Amino acid sequence: MARFVALLAAVLALLVAACGGGGTPDEPKDxxxxxxxxxxxxxxxxxxxxxxxxxxxxxxxxxxxxxxxxxxxxxxxxxxxxxxxxxxxxxxxxxxxxxxxxxxxxxxxxxxxxxxxxxxxxxxxxxxxxxxxxxxxxxxxxxxxxxxxxxxxxxxxxxxxxxxxxxxxxxxxxxxxxxxxxxxxxxxxxxADPIPQVGDKAPKVETDTLETTKGNQEILDTRVPPSDMHEVSFADVAGKEPVALLFATPQLCASRVCGPVADIALQLQAKYGKQMKFIHQEVYVDNDVSKGLREPLREFNLPSEPWLFVVDKSGKITARLEGSIGVQQFEDAIKTGL
The missing domain is CATH 2.60.40.10 (Immunoglobulins)
Known part of the structure; x- marks a missing residue:
């Protein structure tokens, strides 16, 4: 029995290490x-x-x-x-x-x-x-x-x-x-800034889902592995519940300082997912830079990526952040929409 308990403790320790250690899924560590x-x-x-x-x-x-x-x-x-x-x-x-x-x-x-x-x-x-x-x-x-x-x-x-x-x-x-x-x-x-600003109503854009891409996850998300932030279209939830809408391309970002914003969104979804929808929208048509930006980015008048828009349950933008975003600023932005 003692050997079994010791073995179980060792397995649990390995599982914690594999998950990054510290904190819980709802409470990421410092x-x-x-x-x-x-x-x-x-x-x-x-x-x-x-x-x-x-x-x-x-x-x-x-x-x-x-x-x-x-x-x-x-x-x-x-x-x-x-x-x-x-x-x-x-x-x-x-x-x-x-x-x-x-x-x-x-x-x-x-x-x-x-x-x-x-x-x-x-x-x-x-x-x-x-x-x-x-x-x-x-x-x-x-x-x-x-x-x-x-x-x-x-x-x-x-x-x-x-x-x-x-x-x-x-x-x-x-x-x-x-x-x-x-x-x-x-x-x-x-x-002169054409991008929707804090206080504006967010455009009700149709973001890509597994259904609209006919099950093609490679087109839906360049992240490896793909995230689960594509379950609903932004147009279906905007004005009904808070949303964190992230425009980003994990694989095709051209800058060293883009940062893993989709990863940060996933981490914060674990903490705030019961209070807010998290939606990730890829950037380029067919994930091909030469084909230009996808329609949701055009409707938001976005010239670049990544961009984060936090929208409260009334459909109003409460935060907008361009470019590289760290864990703390991402979380602070989310809190504005709750």
Whole structure:
């Protein structure tokens, strides 16, 4: 009997390990625990999750060039969002990539100016948000990725006027010194943004289901294995119950910083699936980039992917997030629709 109990305990331990360990299907573990410990990545991400504005120099009339001159150069900025507007702060998601091609993690903030020689605005703190799910929710793509981004940065940046802006990120290294990376973004007016916004009624688009694709799961979902977020069409549930509608293509995403958003949706569906419908819509016709975007994306006027729209039971959009989305921001978005 003792041997049987010991064997049973060992089997249960293996099952827990296979499922990622920690938490339950309804209560995923702390996302930071999913970051590998190698090279101190977990500790670096841990301190990057909650940056303090006081850790960064105030703009105080300095230009971007002057601020950059106080930082160590080398990394590049990988933008993970592309839509920026005046008015309400825009979400700027990005990765910082070192000269060795590896992600750089640490407390981070953003500065902006129309040109590098103009006075800067900032710092806008950019908390890191973990992209890695518990093991049981990881797709084959995520599990076999050789150099995954463990986290993505995101800052809420207020742009005073439309036009082109220079961007400077500042990341605090383990030695306390700041590391700088530069980029550019284009900003339009909110009125010129054709994508449905928070507060708008969501277009009642017909999303693909196993029925509409005649049972072809390869067309329905490029994730391996396919998810179960295709059971109903968005048009059938919009305005009746809360919905998290995710436009994403796990296999065909062109950017390193897209992140495994479909995996994150599955993990959060385990926690919130009794309160909200989770729907995933693939992006390209026949999963062929050359054939263009599928009709649901056209109806939402989406020029890119991934996009997440959270819709409350009245059919109103309560959150919209473009590009790479981490576990925390995804969950915060879901809560707005409940």
């Amino acid at each position: 996302p930071v625990q999913n970051v590998p410990e190698e090279s101190g990545a977990r500790e670096k991400v841990k301190v990057a999750v909650a940056p303090d504005e006081a850790e960064f120099p105030t703009a105080d009339g300095k230009t971007l060039e002057q601020l950059a001159s106080t930082m160590t150069a080398g990394p590049s900025l990988g933008m993970a969002t592309s839509i920026f507007t005046t008015g309400e702060p825009s979400r700027m998601a990005f990765g910082v990539i070192g000269a060795d091609g590896k992600p750089v993690y640490g407390p981070t903030a953003i500065y902006i100016a129309p040109t590098p020689t103009d006075p800067a605005e900032g710092p806008f703190v950019a908390p890191a948000d973990v992209l890695l799910t518990d093991a049981r929710y990881r797709s084959k793509q995520a599990a076999t990725e050789q150099d995954p981004f463990a986290a993505i940065y995101a800052a809420n940046v207020k742009f005073p006027k439309r036009g082109q802006y220079a961007v400077l990120s500042a990341t605090k290294g383990a030695d306390g010194k700041l590391i700088g990376a530069t980029g550019q973004v284009q900003v339009s007016t909110a009125a």
